Structure formats: C-alpha cells, structure tokens
Amino acid sequence: MSETSEFLGIVSGERRRTHAEVASRADRIASGLAKIGVRQGDCVCMLMRNDIAFLEAAYAAMRLGAYGVPINWHFKPEEINYILGDTGTSVLIGHADMLHALRDAIPKGVTVLSVLTPPEILSNYKIDPGHLKTPDFAIDFESWLAQHQPYDGPVVPQPMNMIYTSGTTGHPKGVRRNAPTPEQAAASERMRAMIYGLKPGARAILPGPLYHSAPNSFGIRAGKLDGALVLMPRFEAEEFLDLIERYRIDTIFMVPTMFIRLMKLPEVVRKKYDVSSLRHIIHAAAPCPADVKRAMIEWWGPVIYEFYGSTESSAVTFATSEDALKKPGTVGRISPGAELRFIGDDGRVLGVGDIGEIYSRMAGMADFTYHNKPEKRTEIDRDGFITSGDVGYIDEDGYVFICDRKRDMVISGGVNIYPAEIESVLHAVAGVHDCAVFGIPDAEFGEALMAVVEPQPGVTLDAGDIRTRLKGSLADYKVPKHIEIRTSLPREDSGKIFKRRLRDPYWEQAGRRI
Helix, strand or coil, rough: CCCHHHCCEECCCCCCCCCCCHHHHHHHHHHHHHHCCCCCEEEEEEEEECCHHHHHHHHHHCCCCCCEEEEEEECCHHHHHHHHHHHCEEEEEHHHHHHHHHHHCCCCCCEEEEEECCHHHHCCCCHHHHCCCCCCCCHHHHHCCCCCCCCCCCCCCCCCCEEEEEECCCCCCEEECCCCCHHHHHHHHHHHHHHCCCCCCCCCCCCCCCCHHHHHEEEEHHHCCCEEEEEECCCCHHHHHHHHHHHCCEEEEEEEHHHHHHHHHHHHHHHHCCCCCCEEEECCCCCCHHHHHHHHHHHHHEEEEEEEEEECEEEEECHHHHHHHHEEECCEEEECCCCEEEECCCECCCCCCCCEEEEEEEECCCCCEEECCHHHHHHEEECCCCEEEEEEECCCCCCCCCCCCCCCCCCCEEEEEEEEHHHHHHHHCCCEEEEEEEEEEECCCCCEEEEEEEEECCCCHHHHHHHHHCCCCCCHHHHHCCCCCCCCCCCCCCCEEEHHHHHHHHHHHHHCCC
C-alpha cells in the first residue's frame, strides 16, 4: 500500500490534514467566531472554492449551532452583497483573491477573514497575482486563528449549512432547515448513508463544488467518517482517475456532465487507471442520458447509483445500476420514508402512468423555510407535500420518470439557472425591446442557455455586446451560451412571448424534453 492510499484525513492538492488537525482548527475557529458575536441560529458566510478551510469553517459554525452559508463564488459583487445582507451575517470567510473585488459589496459591520488562496487553486484558475494578499479591509485568517483556544461552550443542536437556491424573481432563497431533533438527526443520517453510500472509514473524493447542496452535504459527512476525503479544485477527467487510483477511492458524488467528460477520454487513457476500489458512486442534479449511464456501468461495474430530489426535499427516489439497466431513464423507486404525489393541472392526485407535477415529503426530516421569505415556502406546499416544479410519472413497477419541468428552470451541468433573473438584466440593456431565455439541448452539460432578443424598432443589436453587458451583472454561468437576435417573437393572444414555440424545436430535434 502507498502512503497516499493509507492516509486518513482531508486532502487538497499536495496539502493534507489529519482528522485531529481539522477538528482542532474547527474548534478554534468556533471560539473566534463566538468572540465576533456569532450565536446559535446566526449565519456564517463562506466564499471559498473547494478547500480544507471551507470544511473547517462549516464544522465551526455547526459547533455553535449556527448556519454555514456557502456563497457561489461565481456570483458578481451585487449578488454576493444580496446574500450577505439577507443572512444578516456578522462574518465573511473567503479566499483572499475573491475578496478584493468586494470592497464596496460588504455591508458595514461584517468582519472579513481572508484565507490564503492555496496552490492547487492558483494552478487551476486564472487569478490576478496582485490579489493574493489579504485586502486592507480584511483580517488574515491564520493570524486570527492562532489567537484562539478551542471552543469549550455547551453542545447545541447542529443545523446543516443553509444553501441558497436560485430564485425565479431575480434573488436566490436560503433554504433554512430547523436544527434536527436527535431522532430526526438519526433518521437523516441513515437515509443519507444509504443514498451517499458513506460508511465509517469511507475513502471519498469530491469533484463538485462545495457551494452546491448535494456536494456540500456529501463533503461535510465524508469529512467526519475517519477515512479520507479528497477535494478537487475543479473537475479534470484524467486527474480524477489518477486520484481514484492513488487514494483507493471507494465513494463519490458526481453529476452526469462528469460522466460525459470521462467517456470522451480515449479508451487507452481510461484503461491506464485502476478503479477497482470503487464501491458506491452516486449522481444527481440533472438527467443522465441512458447510453452514457450504460457505458459507465459497463466500465465501472454495477456501483453507480442515482437519486432525485432537491435542496428542499432531499433524496426522494433512489436507483441502483440494475434499475438503470432494467428501466433506462428512470430516477429510481421512492426512497424509504419518502412519499410522492403526481398532481394534475386540475389539482387531482393522478394514478400510475399519468404525468403530473411531482410533490413529495420525507418522514422524519426537520422542516425548512425560506430565510426571510416564509411566503415562498407556502407557494410550493400542498397538504404538506412540496414541489420543485418537475413533471413526471410513476410506472406500474414503482419506477419514477421525470418528463419535463413545469417552470422555466434550466439545469446546465447540474446547476439550477432561472431565466427570469437573466431576462430582467437583458431588459435593462439599451435597445432591447423584449427577450426570452430558455434551455436547449447540450451534449456536455445537458442544457445550455439560449437567449432570443427582439430589438427596439430601428435599433441594431450585437450579440457580443449583449454578452459583455450581461457579464457585468451576472455570474458567467448565467450568461447565455447562445444569443440570437430576431425582429419579432411569437406571442400568445395576451401579448406574452410564446416561449415554448421558441424552445420546443430544439428539443424535438434532440428527441428528448429534459
């Protein structure tokens, strides 16, 4: 056995920390946060890429009974400012290079802790060398940490991180789940152990970003199981295979885009690496093409599992490799403790084979609300069942299939994107009369954003100029990959753009609807 295959702790690039070191640092971070004024139920915001310090900060917030709030680091300053204000946080912990652009975006009274941007991040991203030092409005994290002893306060219920999901009205919503009772915590851990495949001593790798719901939940749990957790700064297919072999990885959370990139590697490259240690690979967040799923199972064996759910609902279905081969396209059977209803447009609960909007609830799970937006929670609730707007059906054998999304949400590479937010920015572009943003098929990401823009009479618009304007206000992944300019858009009798007439031809040509 090599040293790497036996290491126990958290790995990021060439850096390693044992579980004892991580626990000690998390306790000292908790002590420092308490002195800043963080209390049970408060929020601690984290603006970091995948890093050991991210997990340490999350564990520290949990130790205080506070909510760790991961911020999507692709967000622009105005988007980050919204989350800092909405959470009412008193502290922001972030990588130094990303803090420099936020001087005017950080509310007064927020303590900013600057984490040194690690070498593996620097080698994977284009970062301004002038932004590597601690900004003059921030405190160096390591110097601050050295001043504090381990926290010795009372043990309190530990909530999970509060994840912000993209909003249909232009602002994301924080999914704030109540701190679980001991019974709920135990039930939740049993369910997630089944879904994620995480067991004591698991050797896991996390190639997805910690600011997303499922990778965050997976990573926080994997980092506490006394095995190994390898963090990737970004997914690179061959490096991923190398890490599996070097660390004898057995458990992984992935998204279908990663499968597609792996299958694009030449066969000679794929065969170079020993993946025989793999035991449980779970994927979610976006539809996986059935042929890709089959090819991955043929390569790695029947170790690939899938779940369907959301930040709000958790994993309400579960599929094994055998399920995927037996019922191509299924997202599995209903998970233990979950209930699903398929609701028609008239509000009736539908039967087997009938397509309707999917509502779900999970027994034993702590309830949630949307932070500062309880009315939004009410909007998605029907008799205690909640929906994320997906449409599907259950067949006679109990397998669930997703057919479409009732709302306009686009899932690109596992990332939820809401067109309404982008359309609101497009409407502010000079010369734009109207616009429609929607998802079209994409071979790598599942969906890509398409914007169709109608100029004002007599105005000539340029797609490149529009893209530049959008990049000034939106995270890059929200900027449409395709922009088309048309002199007129199809409209309903009400005058509203008939978006389906724009969208459907792309999906009909691809032979799928989601």
